[in-house]
Amino acid sequence: MSPAADFNRTITDLDHVRIFNLLRRQAAAGAASDHASVLAEVIDAADQVRPQEIAGDVVTMYSKLRVADPAGGDERSVTLVYPPDADAAQGMISVLSPLGTALLGVRVGEVAHWQGADGKPGALTVLAIEFQPEASGDYTA
Numbered sequence: 001m002s003p004a005a006d007f008n009r010t011i012t013d014l015d016h017v018r019i020f021n022l023l024r025r026q027a028a029a030g031a032a033s034d035h036a037s038v039l040a041e042v043i044d045a046a047d048q049v050r051p052q053e054i055a056g057d058v059v060t061m062y063s064k065l066r067v068a069d070p071a072g073g074d075e076r077s078v079t080l081v082y083p084p085d086a087d088a089a090q091g092m093i094s095v096l097s098p099l100g101t102a103l104l105g106v107r108v109g110e111v112a113h114w115q116g117a118d119g120k121p122g123a124l125t126v127l128a129i130e131f132q133p134e135a136s137g138d139y140t141a
Helices: 013-028 036-045 098-103
Strands: 010-012 047-049 064-068 075-081 092-094 111-115 121-131
Touching (some): 013 036, 075 121, 092 098, 098 111
Parallel strands (some): 010 047
Antiparallel strands (some): 064 075, 064 121
16 A cells, blocks of 8 residues: 555645655655655645645644554654654654655544555554644744
8 A cells, every 4th residue: 555545645835845856856866765756656645735724733844743553552752854854763754764754744643654664564643743843833944
């Protein structure tokens, strides 16, 4: 199952442009990952809105969220970031990773599904958004 087909996602038009440009730069540099086509599919299939119009319960870039394994696993906080800011040990998850792509544009209460590099499926329920730049008035984060 494709991550883009899980449910209807919403992203900001600014996130769409920035991610599209990131993917384009990587392709031009010959550094596109195998996962880049999945992320491109996700952003192209998503509904786009202005940053000022995004709902506060939607995961956008630089959102900090509370997630848990849907089977009752431990809760943890993660932040969705661009590759230069990624640090998995600190919970900073790159949008170019399967997990990051799975989280982009989902709403609180939804379960993000992905397939890891090892081929194993993963899933996390978005329990809450602890911080969303747009909800705090930052429309250019």
